[in-house]
Amino acid sequence: MALTGMQIYKLLPKTNCKDCGVPTCLAFAMKVANKKASILECPHASDEAKEKLAVASEPPVREITLKLGREDRKIGNETVKYRHEKTFYNPTVMALQLSDNLPESDVRLKAEKVKNWTLERIGMILEPEALYLRNDSGDKDKFMSLVKTAYEVCPDKAFMFHSDRVENLEAVSKMADEMGIRNPVYGFATKDNYRDLVEMAKKTKGSIILKADDLDQTYELTTELRFQGFKDVILAVGGEKAETSEKLRNNVIIRRSAVRKNIKEMGFPIINYLANTGDVYEAAFDGAVSVCKYASILVLDDPDETPTALLTALLLLRQNIYTDPQKPIQVEAKIYELGEVTSKTPVMVTTNFSLTYFLVAGEIETTGYPTYLAVVDAEGMGVLTAWAADKFNGEIIAEFINKSGIGDKVEEKRLVIPGYLANIKGETEDALPGWEIMVGPTEATGLPVYMKTILNQ
Numbered sequence: 001m002a003l004t005g006m007q008i009y010k011l012l013p014k015t016n017c018k019d020c021g022v023p024t025c026l027a028f029a030m031k032v033a034n035k036k037a038s039i040l041e042c043p044h045a046s047d048e049a050k051e052k053l054a055v056a057s058e059p060p061v062r063e064i065t066l067k068l069g070r071e072d073r074k075i076g077n078e079t080v081k082y083r084h085e086k087t088f089y090n091p092t093v094m095a096l097q098l099s100d101n102l103p104e105s106d107v108r109l110k111a112e113k114v115k116n117w118t119l120e121r122i123g124m125i126l127e128p129e130a131l132y133l134r135n136d137s138g139d140k141d142k143f144m145s146l147v148k149t150a151y152e153v154c155p156d157k158a159f160m161f162h163s164d165r166v167e168n169l170e171a172v173s174k175m176a177d178e179m180g181i182r183n184p185v186y187g188f189a190t191k192d193n194y195r196d197l198v199e200m201a202k203k204t205k206g207s208i209i210l211k212a213d214d215l216d217q218t219y220e221l222t223t224e225l226r227f228q229g230f231k232d233v234i235l236a237v238g239g240e241k242a243e244t245s246e247k248l249r250n251n252v253i254i255r256r257s258a259v260r261k262n263i264k265e266m267g268f269p270i271i272n273y274l275a276n277t278g279d280v281y282e283a284a285f286d287g288a289v290s291v292c293k294y295a296s297i298l299v300l301d302d303p304d305e306t307p308t309a310l311l312t313a314l315l316l317l318r319q320n321i322y323t324d325p326q327k328p329i330q331v332e333a334k335i336y337e338l339g340e341v342t343s344k345t346p347v348m349v350t351t352n353f354s355l356t357y358f359l360v361a362g363e364i365e366t367t368g369y370p371t372y373l374a375v376v377d378a379e380g381m382g383v384l385t386a387w388a389a390d391k392f393n394g395e396i397i398a399e400f401i402n403k404s405g406i407g408d409k410v411e412e413k414r415l416v417i418p419g420y421l422a423n424i425k426g427e428t429e430d431a432l433p434g435w436e437i438m439v440g441p442t443e444a445t446g447l448p449v450y451m452k453t454i455l456n457q
């Protein structure tokens, strides 16, 4: 938690010597508190003061960088417990597991599956970002072969290496570094081996998964790690076997301790492992708990054991949870030409809320009927919300249509308004003389039938 000006002032020498270029220590403290100066600009500040300020400036949850090829992918750095307080910043990374017990040909096929798994929703590409590679065989050569093949197929994923044997992790770490794998994650670090994994992580700019039996042991180990100056730590309380209720409880305590109580020893990202009971609904519930309640990484099963519907549901949930609630995702407000438009093409109007746009545009495109889609700036709100907030009404629609010049492109001036706003038909007609205002279906799914029967194209 950032220090106030007075708290910073108490850490300064209070001599008002002006060597920092500011007339008094108090004025300097205020500048530091407002991030307009650095404590380093005071040549007389003690090491203790610098250290205290550095600790106070750390984010409540440590930010860790993973690499997806050359691209950085951050986890952690969250500042709130509930997304409506501000927003959640760094979406849960989804990882799929591959075991070195598999033949090389199977590894290749499964890795291909991960590589090709993408989903586009409201203009964003959703995909699993990481591979969690397991040394289940205990054999060093098999583990190295798994890593090599997985990287050959998926060079743009983040990599996590899991082995019970430090020597196997070391061999893989060295090979991965030479191959170009950056910022890998090593697990499990335990009270017995964490020093070895920290050395590995330091050499390769990686991070460690710290497995502890419970929160008390987690606190002890993170205290020791912080004391040693190593902070790229991801917490796995209870390891892979933690049950849903246990994960929920631990995750909530960790996040609350970090952001509300400013307990630095708990300020680390969390990794959860999807419960594998064989029941897809239980798995979906378990995964949803992790996504909603603070997991920075969620490790799913083998790609062939992870139903597409499950991964899709979790990625969509993640997209929703990690969207800033105060900034709806918007598309550009303009006239979109869908299909081979002509002067006889009708005009449909909607708002610039992304989800609305993609639903409407998607349905129109499936009909194959050309359409002008007029997307009005309604501050990213959906149709009914925008109307209730007075951001989408007959006058606003008319102003947009007139400014867009679409009236010069069409002979038959037919404008379809959303079915939920049949009540603004009259005011839109008044505001847009010369246009025939038609009321469309209430749901985007009604568009194909509406276009076929009502618009009669």
Ligand code: SF4
Residues within 6 Å of the ligand: 012, 013, 014, 015, 016, 017, 018, 019, 020, 021, 022, 023, 024, 025, 028, 041, 042, 043, 044, 045
């Ligand atoms: Fe105070 Fe340091 Fe500035 Fe001197 S240099 S006035 S001690 S803050």
